[in-house]
Amino acid sequence: MRRPEYSVVRMEGTTAYTDGMDVDPPLGDLRVRLRHARAVAVLTGSGISADSGIPTFRGADGLWKTFRAEELATPEAFARNPQLVWEWYNWRREVIASKQPNAAHEALVELERRFESRAARFHLITQNVDGLHRAAGSRHVTEIHGNIWWVRCTLCGEFTDNRDVPIQILPSCTECQAVLRPHIVWFGEALAEQDLQESYKALESCEVLLIIGTSGLVYPAASFAPIAKAAGAYVAELNLETTPSTDLVNCSFQGRAKDLVPALLEQG
Ligand code: BJW
Ligand code: ZN
Secondary structure (H helix, E strand, O other), rough: OOOOOOEEEEOOOOOOOOOOOOOOHHHHHHHHHHOOEEEEEEOOOHHHHOOOOOOOOOOOOOOOOHOOOOHHHOOHHHHOHHHHHHHHHHHHHHHHHHHOHHHHHHHHHHHHHHHHHOOOOOEEEEEOOOOOHHHHHHHEEEEEEEEEEEEEEEEOOEEEEEOOOOOOOOOOOOOOOEEEEEEEEOOOOOOOHHHHHHHHHHHHHEEEEEEOOOOOOOOOHHHHHHHHHOOOOOEEEEEEEOOOOOOOOOEEEEEEEOHHHHHHHOOO
C-alpha cells in the first residue's frame, strides 16, 4: 500500500473497532469508522477541484486575488453590469470545460458505491459549481451554490442547462425574452430551501462527516461542521492547510485531496 503524503494536524481518540488498525493508525482509524458507519455526509469545496486544475477562491492563487467578488458575484453586480458578469462566467466556463474529475472525485464515487452496497446512506454536499462530482458519477449530490452549466431567467425563473462555451452575451429566456443569469448562489442570496433541507438532514443523521478542501469561511456551509458535530457525528477534515474548523473537528489531515480521499478506500 502506497502511503499518501499527508500530516496529521489533529487527532482525537481512536475508534473501538480493531480491524486493520495496525497498518496506518491515523488514517486507518478514519477508514475503519467509514467501514462501520451507517450514514456518511461529505462536504466539499473548491480544494477538491484544485487537483483538476480549477482555481480556488481564496489563498495565493485564488480567484479573489485577481477579481473582486463584489463586482462579479453579487446580485447588485449583475444588476449593474450583466455583460461584465457574463464575460467572467464565460471565462470560468472555458476553464472548467477543459477539466476532468480527479482521483478524489472518483474515490467519492467508489465510497458512495460501497455505502450503497451495504444499504448505508451516503450524501455529498458540495459548494462547487463545476459539476465535476456528477461528471465523475456521484449520485446523491446537493450543489448548494448552484451549477455553472445551468442558467435561470431573471424574470420568470425558468431554468435550463446550457453548456455553450462561450455562451452568447447577453443570453435571453426563450419563454419571456428577459435576460438569463448563471444559476449560482451569489453573496447575499439565500440558498435554495430544498438544498438546505437535504443538507441538514444529511448532517444531522450522519455518523461521519468528511470535510474536504474548503476554507470554511462562507456561510451557511461554514456552520455545517458544528451542526453535524453537535448531532453526534465524528467530523474529519482533509485539507492542504488548517482552517477555522480545524480546532473543532475530531481529526484533521493535511494533504492533497487527490491523495487523501483515495487513501480512505484502502484496507488497513
Ligand atoms: C485544498 C487543495 C487540495 C486547496 N486538496 N485542499 C455570517 C453568518 C451568515 C452569513 C454571513 C455571515 N457573514 C457574512 C455572511 C454572508 C455570506 C458569507 O458567508 N460571507 C463570508 C465571506 C463571511 N454568505 C452568503 O452571502 C450566502 N448566503 C447567505 O448567507 O444568505 C443568507 C440570506 C438569507 C435570507 C435571505 C437572503 C440571504 C451565500 C454564499 C454564496 C457563496 N457563493 C460563492 C460563489 C462564487 C461565484 C462562483 O462560483 O461563480 O461560492 S463564493 C465562493 O466561496 C464559492 C465557494 O463555493 C465558496 C466557498 O469557498 P471554498 O470552496 O471553501 O474555497 P476557498 O478558496 O475559500 O478554500 C479552498 C480550500 O481548499 C482552502 O482551505 C485550501 O487550503 C484548500 N485546498 N487546494 C485539499 N489540492
Ligand atoms: Zn423567462
